[in-house]
Amino acid sequence: MLSFEDAVGYNVNYVISEGGCFISQPIVQLQNVTKRIGKKTIINDLSLDLPVGEVFGFLGPNGAGKTTTIRMMVGLMSLTGGEIKIDGYSITKQYQKAIRNVGAIVENPEMYKYLSGYQNLIHFARMIPDISDERIEEVVKLVGLGSRIHDKVRTYSLGMRQRLGVAQAILHRPKLLILDEPTNGLDPAGIRELRDYLRQLAKDEGISIFVSSHLLAEMELMCDRVAIIQNGKLIDVRGIKQQGDDGAESRRFVFEVGNVVEAITVAAQLGQKAEADGQSAIAIEADRELVAKLNAAFVEAGVSVYGIRAQGKSLEDQFLEMTGGEQIV
Amino acid sequence: MMLGIMLLLVLCISVGTRLFSNYLPSMWSVFNWESVVSFLLITVFTTIVAAGSVADEFTAGTIKLLLIRPWSRSKILLSKYVAVILFALLQTVVLYLFLLAMNALLFGYDSSAASDTIAPLYKGTAAVYFIQYFFYEFISLIVTATMAFMISAVFRSGGLAIGLSLFLILVVNSFVGLFAILNYAWVDYLLFIHLNLVQYLNGTPLREGMTLGFSLAVLGVYYVVFVALTWFVFNKRDVAA
Numbered sequence: 001m002l003s004f005e006d007a008v009g010y011n012v013n014y015v016i017s018e019g020g021c022f023i024s025q026p027i028v029q030l031q032n033v034t035k036r037i038g039k040k041t042i043i044n045d046l047s048l049d050l051p052v053g054e055v056f057g058f059l060g061p062n063g064a065g066k067t068t069t070i071r072m073m074v075g076l077m078s079l080t081g082g083e084i085k086i087d088g089y090s091i092t093k094q095y096q097k098a099i100r101n102v103g104a105i106v107e108n109p110e111m112y113k114y115l116s117g118y119q120n121l122i123h124f125a126r127m128i129p130d131i132s133d134e135r136i137e138e139v140v141k142l143v144g145l146g147s148r149i150h151d152k153v154r155t156y157s158l159g160m161r162q163r164l165g166v167a168q169a170i171l172h173r174p175k176l177l178i179l180d181e182p183t184n185g186l187d188p189a190g191i192r193e194l195r196d197y198l199r200q201l202a203k204d205e206g207i208s209i210f211v212s213s214h215l216l217a218e219m220e221l222m223c224d225r226v227a228i229i230q231n232g233k234l235i236d237v238r239g240i241k242q243q244g245d246d247g248a249e250s251r252r253f254v255f256e257v258g259n260v261v262e263a264i265t266v267a268a269q270l271g272q273k274a275e276a277d278g279q280s281a282i283a284i285e286a287d288r289e290l291v292a293k294l295n296a297a298f299v300e301a302g303v304s305v306y307g308i309r310a311q312g313k314s315l316e317d318q319f320l321e322m323t324g325g326e327q328i329v
Numbered sequence: 330m331m332l333g334i335m336l337l338l339v340l341c342i343s344v345g346t347r348l349f350s351n352y353l354p355s356m357w358s359v360f361n362w363e364s365v366v367s368f369l370l371i372t373v374f375t376t377i378v379a380a381g382s383v384a385d386e387f388t389a390g391t392i393k394l395l396l397i398r399p400w401s402r403s404k405i406l407l408s409k410y411v412a413v414i415l416f417a418l419l420q421t422v423v424l425y426l427f428l429l430a431m432n433a434l435l436f437g438y439d440s441s442a443a444s445d446t447i448a449p450l451y452k453g454t455a456a457v458y459f460i461q462y463f464f465y466e467f468i469s470l471i472v473t474a475t476m477a478f479m480i481s482a483v484f485r486s487g488g489l490a491i492g493l494s495l496f497l498i499l500v501v502n503s504f505v506g507l508f509a510i511l512n513y514a515w516v517d518y519l520l521f522i523h524l525n526l527v528q529y530l531n532g533t534p535l536r537e538g539m540t541l542g543f544s545l546a547v548l549g550v551y552y553v554v555f556v557a558l559t560w561f562v563f564n565k566r567d568v569a570a
C-alpha cells in the first residue's frame with residue numbers, strides 16, 4: 001500500500017476507511033470472482049485488490065486462469081459470481097465508466113494486418129474522444145517503433161506487434177494498464193525496455209499496471225507485488241523488494257572455501273552456525289556486515305575463500321515450491 | 330473493387346450488345362437483363378461483406394480491441410451493420426445511375442412506357458419502373474445481408490457465414506419455384522418465397538393469392554427476428570477469441 005505522501009503526487013480518489021484515516025481506493029477490486037464454463041470452474045472465488053500506482057504481477061502456470069481473469073476484468077467475459085470494480089466502477093453495471101480508465105492487451109496483440117501500425121492507432125484513437133495526432137506520435141516514440149510505424153502490420157515481427165499493442169493500450173492515458181504476457185516474443189533488449197518504461201509509467205504517471213506472466217524472473221524485476229494463482233485459485237500475494245533496498249536483512253550466503261570443516265569451525269568461533277553445502281562450500285545465514293567479518297576471519301585462519309554469493313531464494317523457487325511443481329491440467 | 334468489377338461487366342455487356350447485335354434494341358431491354366445479372370452480383374458481394382464484417386474481427390482477434398473501448402457492444406454492432414447497409418446502398422445507387430447513363434449513351438434515351446419494352450402490365454415510364462425495381466431489390470438485399478450478418482455474428486466464422494449465406498441465396502433460391510408449387514400452408518411463410526419482390530411489378534406472383542403487402546410483412550418479421558437474435562447473441566456471449 002502506498003503511503004499518503006506518495007499517493008498525493010498522483011491523481012487518486014480517496015476514500016475514508018472505517019477507521020477514519022485516508023487510504024487510496026484500490027484501482028482494481030476483485031471480489032469473490034468466480035467463472036464457470038459448463039461444469040468446469042475456471043476461476044474459483046478470487047479476491048484481490050490492486051493498489052494505485054503499482055506494477056502488479058499475476059503469476060501462474062499454463063492454464064491457471066490468468067487470461068480468463070483478464071477477460072473478465074475488461075468485460076469480454078461475464079462473471080458467474082462476484083464483482084469486479086475498476087476505479088470504483090463496476091465492470092458489469094457501469095461498463096463504459098469502468099473501461100474508460102483501462103488500456104489492455106488480451107492474450108496476443110492482434111491488429112488489422114492490412115493497415116499500417118499508424119492507421120491502426122488512428123482507428124483506435126477514433127473510438128475515444130480527444131486523442132490528438134501529437135499524442136499518437138508521442139506514443140509511437142515511447143514504444144520505439146520509429147519509422148516502421150508506417151509499414152503494414154502484416155510485415156511486423158511478433159515483438160513489433162507487441163510494441164504496437166502497448167502503444168494502442170496507453171493511447172488514451174488510462175489509469176490502469178492490463179497486459180497479458182507482454183514480454184512474449186520480445187528480445188532481451190525489448191524485454192528490458194518494456195520493463196523500464198512500464199516502471200517509468202507507474203512511477204511518473206501514476207499508472208497502475210497489471211501484468212500476467214509465467215516468466216518468474218521477469219516478474220521479480222518488474223513488479224512491486226505479485227499474486228500467484230493456480231487452478232483458478234489465489235495461492236499467495238506478496239510484495240517484492242526492489243533491488244538496492246536490501247542488504248541489511250539477513251540472507252543465506254554460500255562461501256566457496258578450501259577446507260569445509262575448518263571453515264565451519266571458524267564460523268562457530270564467531271558464534272555462527274554454518275553447514276556444509278556440497279564438497280567445497282558452506283552455507284550460512286548472514287547480513288552484509290557479518291559476511292565481511294566472516295570473510296576476514298576465514299582469511300586470518302588460513303581458510304582460502306574462492307567465492308561468496310548470496311543465495312536469495314528466487315521467486316522461481318518459491319513459486320515452484322508453492323505450486324508444488326504440479327501437473328498443469 | 331467489387332463495384333468496379335460489376336461496372337466493367339455491365340459495360341462489356343452493353344458494348345458487346347451494341348457492336349454485335351444486328352438490330353438496335355431499346356436501352357431498357359439491355360438495362361433489364363443487366364439489372365438481373367448485376368443484382369445477383371450485388372447480392373453475392375454484399376453477402377461476402379456482411380458475412381465477414383463481424384466474423385473477421387473475431388477471427389483476427391481485433392474484436393477484443395474494439396470491445397474494450399468505452400462503447401457499448403450494441404453501438405459497435407450497429408456501426409458494423411450500418412457499414413454493411415451503406416455498402417449495399419452505394420452499390421445499388423451507383424449501379425442504377427451507371428446503367429442509366431451508359432445505356433442511354435449507347436442506345437439512345439428511350440422515354441417510352443415500360444409496357445412497350447419490358448413489363449407489359451406496368452403503368453408508367455420505364456425509368457420509373459426501374460427505380461421501383463431497384464427499390465424492391467434493395468429491400469430483398471437488406472434482408473439477405475441482415476441474414477448473413479446474423480450468421481456472421483452468431484457463428485463468428487466468416488467462412489461459415491459466407492458459405493451458408495451463399496448456399497441459401499443461390500441454391501435454395503433456385504428451388505424456390507419448386508417450393509412455390511407445393512400445396513402446404515407453411516410454404517407461404519418461407520423467407521425465400523418472398524425475397525423476389527420484383528414479381529409483383531409484373532403482376533404475376535410466384536404463388537397464387539400472395540400480395541406485396543403480405544410479402545413485405547413476412548420479410549419484416551424475418552428481419553426483426555434476425556436483428557433481435559444478432560443483437561442478443563452479440564451482447565451476451567463471452568468473447569474468447
Ligand SMILES: Nc1ncnc2c1ncn2[C@@H]1O[C@H](COP(=O)(O)OP(=O)(O)OP(=O)(O)O)[C@@H](O)[C@H]1O
Pocket residue numbers: 037040042060061062063064065066067068069214569
Ligand atoms: N472458452 C473456454 N471453455 C472452456 N474452458 C476454457 C475456456 N477458456 C479457457 N478455458 C480453460 O480455463 C483454464 C484457464 O485458461 P486461461 O487461458 O485463463 O489460462 P492462462 O492462465 O491464461 O494460461 P496461459 O499461461 O497458458 O496463457 C484452462 O484450463 C482452459 O482450458
Ligand SMILES: [Mg+2]
Pocket residue numbers: 066067068107180
Ligand atoms: Mg493466457
